[in-house]
Amino acid sequence: MVTNTYRPDAIEAAVGVAKWLRARGNDVWVDSDTARHVELPVVRNSEFGEADLVVAFGGDGTLIRAVHLCADFGTPILGVYFGRFGFVTQCTHEYLESCLTDFLEGRCSIESRMMLDAELMRAGQTVAHLSALNETVLQRAVVARMMTFQVTVDGHVLTSYPADGIIVATPTGSTAYNLSAGGPILDPKVHALVLTAIAPHTLNSRTLVLAAESEIVLKVQSHGDAVLSADGQTRLHLLSGDEVRVRKSTRMTNLVSVQKDDFLIKLGQRLLWSYSPVGDSL
Numbered sequence: 001m002v003t004n005t006y007r008p009d010a011i012e013a014a015v016g017v018a019k020w021l022r023a024r025g026n027d028v029w030v031d032s033d034t035a036r037h038v039e040l041p042v043v044r045n046s047e048f049g050e051a052d053l054v055v056a057f058g059g060d061g062t063l064i065r066a067v068h069l070c071a072d073f074g075t076p077i078l079g080v081y082f083g084r085f086g087f088v089t090q091c092t093h094e095y096l097e098s099c100l101t102d103f104l105e106g107r108c109s110i111e112s113r114m115m116l117d118a119e120l121m122r123a124g125q126t127v128a129h130l131s132a133l134n135e136t137v138l139q140r141a142v143v144a145r146m147m148t149f150q151v152t153v154d155g156h157v158l159t160s161y162p163a164d165g166i167i168v169a170t171p172t173g174s175t176a177y178n179l180s181a182g183g184p185i186l187d188p189k190v191h192a193l194v195l196t197a198i199a200p201h202t203l204n205s206r207t208l209v210l211a212a213e214s215e216i217v218l219k220v221q222s223h224g225d226a227v228l229s230a231d232g233q234t235r236l237h238l239l240s241g242d243e244v245r246v247r248k249s250t251r252m253t254n255l256v257s258v259q260k261d262d263f264l265i266k267l268g269q270r271l272l273w274s275y276s277p278v279g280d281s282l
Contacts, residue, residue: 004058049073130230134173139165
């Protein structure tokens with residue numbers, strides 16, 4: 001299990017669920033951060049994905065942390081919603097025991113989500129490799145001025161954006177940073193890449209939805225301090241002449257499916273599409 005340790009209700013729920021699971025003959029471990037708050041055995045990060053199931057108590061950020069702990073293994077993840085937005089988490093606390101029972105008795109289906117691989121290239125050599133479920137972002141550092149980013153897709157120089165940065169997002173990540181930058185929402189069942197400029201200083205900037213098999217190369221054309229990040233979990237600083245190559249990963253994130261059409265239901269709930277501030281009489 002992994003928890004948002006800033007949420008006492010998430011920690012309390014994790015302790016209760018651990019007791020429930022152990023009473024039914026299951027072994028339960030927690031990540032090192034959670035272990036500082038609960039009296040449960042800790043498992044090393046390198047062995048985290050060897051579990052039969054990972055349960056994440058928190059919001060989408062907590063689930064993303066779980067993804068990065070077990071992506072190499074493809075371990076099924078059940079996200080329990082204790083957050084603010086929660087597009088990726090799958091169930092609420094009151095239904096958790098029912099969801100766990102279904103999983104333990106083999107009645108759950110698994111939904112696979114595509115991921116991204118990003119290579120930081122320097123002088124023709126790979127110097128860093130990042131994976132992401134939501135997005136890979138190349139952007140200016142906080143103190144840097146607006147920069148110009150060249151975008152190449154499948155060997156074709158597409159354009160150069162004067163902007164604060166460039167987002168390459170998965171369909172799962174379309175409701176994360178991409179959404180706040182004005183990009184489109186994609187059904188997570190779609191296999192595609194989304195290319196969105198962050199605060200572009202041009203009137204002809206348009207978000208692009210590309211084939212999942214596309215290879216995108218990003219390069220900083222202007223001088224300045226740029227940063228590469230993956231799901232906000234890792235930050236790397238670029239040197240002049242560095243390139244970032246982004247493509248669909250061979251890894252997949254496997255989420256326990258709790259409710260049919262879960263994504264469509266969440267759209268109305270999280271974006272308040274069904275809410276009328278003036279009442280139903282109009």
